[in-house]
Amino acid sequence: EAQVTQNPRYLITVTGKKLTVTCSQNMNHEYMSWYRQDPGLGLRQIYYSMNVEVTDKGDVPEGYKVSRKEKRNFPLILESPSPNQTSLYFCASSHRTGIVTDTQYFGPGTRLTVL
Amino acid sequence: AQTVTQSQPEMSVQEAETVTLSCTYDTSESDYYLFWYKQPPSRQMILVIRQEAYKQQNATENRFSVNFQKAAKSFSLKISDSQLGDAAMYFCAYRRDGGSQGNLIFGKGTKLSVKP
Numbered sequence: 001e002a003q004v005t006q007n008p009r010y011l012i013t014v015t016g017k018k019l020t021v022t023c024s025q026n027m028n029h030e031y032m033s034w035y036r037q038d039p040g041l042g043l044r045q046i047y048y049s050m051n052v053e054v055t056d057k058g059d060v061p062e063g064y065k066v067s068r069k070e071k072r073n074f075p076l077i078l079e080s081p082s083p084n085q086t087s088l089y090f091c092a093s094s095h096r097t098g099i100v101t102d103t104q105y106f107g108p109g110t111r112l113t114v115l
Numbered sequence: 116a117q118t119v120t121q122s123q124p125e126m127s128v129q130e131a132e133t134v135t136l137s138c139t140y141d142t143s144e145s146d147y148y149l150f151w152y153k154q155p156p157s158r159q160m161i162l163v164i165r166q167e168a169y170k171q172q173n174a175t176e177n178r179f180s181v182n183f184q185k186a187a188k189s190f191s192l193k194i195s196d197s198q199l200g201d202a203a204m205y206f207c208a209y210r211r212d213g214g215s216q217g218n219l220i221f222g223k224g225t226k227l228s229v230k231p
Contacts, residue, residue, distance in 0.1 A: 033218060042206065043160075045218040058218055090160060092219075103150070104210075104219060106160035 002027045004107035006091050012113045013081055021076045021110050023091030031094045032074040033058070033104070034066065036087040043090065049074055081114040088112075117142045119209050121222035128197045129230050135182075136192045136225050138207030144168075147211050149183065149190045150219070154204040163205070166190065194227075202229045 004025045013019055025032065033048040035058075045058030049068040063085055065077040074093075078085060091107040118141045128134035140149070151163040166174045166183050174181050178198075182191045194201055207222040 035219075040223060042221040042223040043219070044221075048218055088158060092160075103162055103165055105162075106152075109158040109160075111158075 002105070004091055004093055004105050006089075006107040006110050008110060009108060010111045012115065014115050015082055016080050019078050019081060019112075021078075021089060021091075021112070023074045023076065023107060024072050025074075025091075025093040025105070026072065027093060027105065028071065029093035029095055029105075030071070031104075032068065033092045034064070034074070034076050035090045035092065036060065037090065037109075038087050046076070046089075081112075083114050086112060086114045117144070117209055117211070117220050119207055119220050119222040121205075121207055121225050123225045124223070125226045125228070127228045127230060128194070128201075130197055130199060132197055133193060133195045134197055134227065136194075136205050136207075136227065138190045138192070138222055140188050140190065140207075140209050142188070142209065142211075144211050147209060149181075150208040150210065151179070151181070151190075151192045152206045152208060152221075153201075154206065154224070155200075155202075160206075164192065197229050199229050199231060202227055 007022045030051045034046040035043040037043045044060045046064050047066040049055045089110045092104040094104040120139045147168045149166045153161045153163050164174050164176045164179050178195045180193045204224045204226050206224045208219040210219050
């Protein structure tokens, strides 16, 4: 089954404790992206990757890191989480932009709470 | 910069009736994609329908259809024969065609309630 998976689905942590949210897709997509969703703000892009070893900042990158060492995986790293990073996080993937069928597929979301 | 506006924070519809959700966007691009996503209580983002800007014909997917007015930069979603399972947050989204950045730009969402 074609899908995007994220782990963990729920995470409660404390300020300053490094964490990683994993994202994996099995559709051989070049493009992967991370979004955060906050009430009243909709979804905003954090980072994206056009292909292996190619990443770039989205609209709200502060406090986050990413890496793309393999095509299928795109982990989101919070080196020193803070309470303002409490949010719902989505990973998404698609074929590279410019192709007609470049619909983004979303993972199930990760609910992060930073105390 | 591109923006997407959903002017209806909440909408309500009677089961089996029809409802239309509004979306407007601002862009100087001529080629782009527009999407409607559904987010049920499970929080997963589910693609409902997609429209390519170069296509004049409005997209349709079963009970879901859009009214795409390119000149007016309007992209509304019509849900016919509403069902209880249609209750969810609905997000309109814009994506430019090509270029180095292909992120989706989302509206703030419309919460749809379906009354039995």
